[in-house]
Amino acid sequence: MKGRADKEEALNTQNSLLTSEKMQSIGLNAWFGAKQALKNINLSIRANFVTAIIGPSGCGKSTFVRCLNRMHELVPGSKVSGQVLLDGRDVYAKEVDPVLIRRRVGMVFQKPNPFPTMSIYDNVGAGLRLTGLKKGKNLDEIVKRSLEQATLWDEVKDDLKKPGTSISGGQQQRLCIARAIALQPEVILMDEPCSALDPVATAKIEELIVSLKRDYTVVVVTHNMQQAARVSDFTAFLYLGELVEYGSTKDMFENPTSEITEKYITGKFG
Amino acid sequence: MNPRLSGDNLFRILAATLTASAAVILAVTGYTLFKGSLPVLQRFGLYFFTGTQWNPVLGKEIFGALPYLLGTLVTSGIALLIGVPLSLGIAIFLAEMAPRTVRVPISYLVELLAAVPSIIYGLWGLFVFRFWILDYIEAPLSTYLGWVPMFSGTPFGLDVLTAGIILAIMITPTVSSVSREVIQAVPNSIREGAYSIGATKWEVIRNWVLSYGRSGLFGAVILGLGRAVGETMAVTMLIGNTSGAAAIPTSLFKGSQTMSSLIASGFMEATPGSLEYSAYIGVGLLLLLLSLSINAIAQVMVTRVLKVKGGAVE
């Protein structure tokens, strides 16, 4: 029995390295109490690309990404079955600590949620402080670098001590991105990161998303198809908890295979 | 029919008038206590609040209420020192850690603590708990740390420490339930943000939930202080009932007196109209003022936090 599991794991790791799959869900099901939100999702997320998850409201796209970093289980009464592989290893395996997974798979939420009781500097450094990094040059550098990567440094470099909530909505969201980046995660999950923002802020963040794929694997949930077309390399279309179609963004939008996909993309429902 | 006399108007006026009963009671209390304390205040002035002698003997009267104010403050202080961490632990457990099925029965048990009348806490303290405190807390402290002024003197169980510990138990239901509401009012988005950067459950609570709710939690503590200050019967039975300068709580093991226990034990001994009678009323006035100010501060802090942060409490 043990030998077989080991072999499977080795095979998975080999496969993901070959096909540069950073994460993969295998037979993933998720419930909110008795209501099933995800049905048997088998989806790959390729490393160093942006994958968009699209679909109408309630199709399960948020639930899906929250299963990737084990945030879904924080909801009381929730349940998950199936596997989610990160570099070939199941994050839901018994001995795996979700705390460690969340360091490697970061998240940015729909409504920007910088910590109101902390300064901008402390917001970015929060994750590192948890792992014991003391205040000092090291931390300063990482904070600066993260804010730079999030294209926020120039705007806040003189105001680092101000509370995290003292900046505009778009800036707060970039702060949250900086906060996630500071931990040098391997994957960044973004759950409708622009839906609470104005068009100017949205454009800034879309630019940022595209630049992030150089160093990270990015998954973006969006209900805005044009946004998906603009920023992503691959797209997955979810409908009523099921994966209907997955492919390169170009193919999906120009030549959808499924009829439902076509209907959604052409705006016949949504 | 004269519209001013309609059923609706009459009812509304009746209800509005009766609602003033609380205000009337407050006014009557304030006036009565103030009027009753005038004799002793006029005679002793500031000494009443700063002096430590207390002698009701005719011809030699002297009344200084400071020892009792100190007694109230010290016992309440002990109650907070012990009760607040305890209450916070309970609130955190119930709000963040306990599995759902267990929450209702446990919170109910804690609420039952509040249903027990004060006199029964006193009875239990007098016959049962004080011996436990004496044997397991006071005796060891006295043996090993007796040289510390706070632990000096021979303990015999009826003292400031015992009264303080019982008060701690009595304020726990209040402080823990308000703390719990404050914690539950912390928005979930904060918790999610914290979990997403890889924080453990305790880290989420300690670094983010508690710090977000800190002003409400402080309000809960002040509320507990208000309860402790006003508590009478349990304290009366456990504090040792000393008087005058001897009641100043210089050690945890000393018998003392609080403002409320003084009145409970001494008021009925005084002759109505005498200076001594007025002295007790004066202590009552002092107690009322202290209690009102503490509770006013608490109310402001708690309602502001719970209203603004969209909590369940209106």
Place this chain on the structure above:
Amino acid sequence: MTSYAYRKFKDKLFFVLSLGCVIIAVLPLTSILFEVIARGASQLSIRFITQAESAGGIGQAIQGTLILIGLTGLMGIPLGVMSGIYLAEYGNNKYAASMRMFNDVLTEFPSIVVGITVTLVVVLTLGYYSPLAGAIALSFMLIPLVARTTEESLKLVPNSIREASLALGVPRWRTIVSVVLPDAKSGLLTGILLAVARIAGETAPLITTIVGSPYFFQGFNQWMDALPLRIFRDATQPDPKVQAQGWGAALILILIVLSLNIGVRLASRGRLRR
């Protein structure tokens, strides 16, 4: 220990500590209940409950407590409920806001202060200690509690019910009395019973107003006994036989208070709480 292991350790440690707090808090409750039952049960007998002090019973204390509950209820419940009605139904103005504040302030009054105030106002005016004075003192404590719970219960009644009644042409006062109040019935009753349970156990206001007595009720111008007073008196006597009677009285008092508390909670859980 690595940083990560230390963090996990702290996580578990604080779980245990907070669970420990719960256990520490519940222990006194179990001890109190245990001691009251163990020490008080031996006192229970028909004689104990029905006879007066001279015959070794606490009948007069039980009677006194019941009389006080009755008088206080008569005075305090209507006042409290009407206040609650006004605050809930007409309460969107400055007057109501100040009254509400005064009400909240009154709930936190030290009980001994209530006692001596009523002594000064009622007893000195009448010239004698009286069960009426005791009831007035307890009412001072009951009214704000009932006003608050009444207001809260009435606010839970959905506005659609009020609007439906008013739309039918029912006058406002009638709507409140015949439609809103019955809808909030269980919440109202819960609040009232819990407030009664709370004041039934109060001792301090009674020390200076009804004083206590070894005899059954003798008139509105005489001293009277009550369970909490009796417990206080017996507990502070040196005779162990008398002390034991105090425990018996405590058992009766706790039975009354806890059954009101638990009974009310169980009953309101059965109904659909809105």
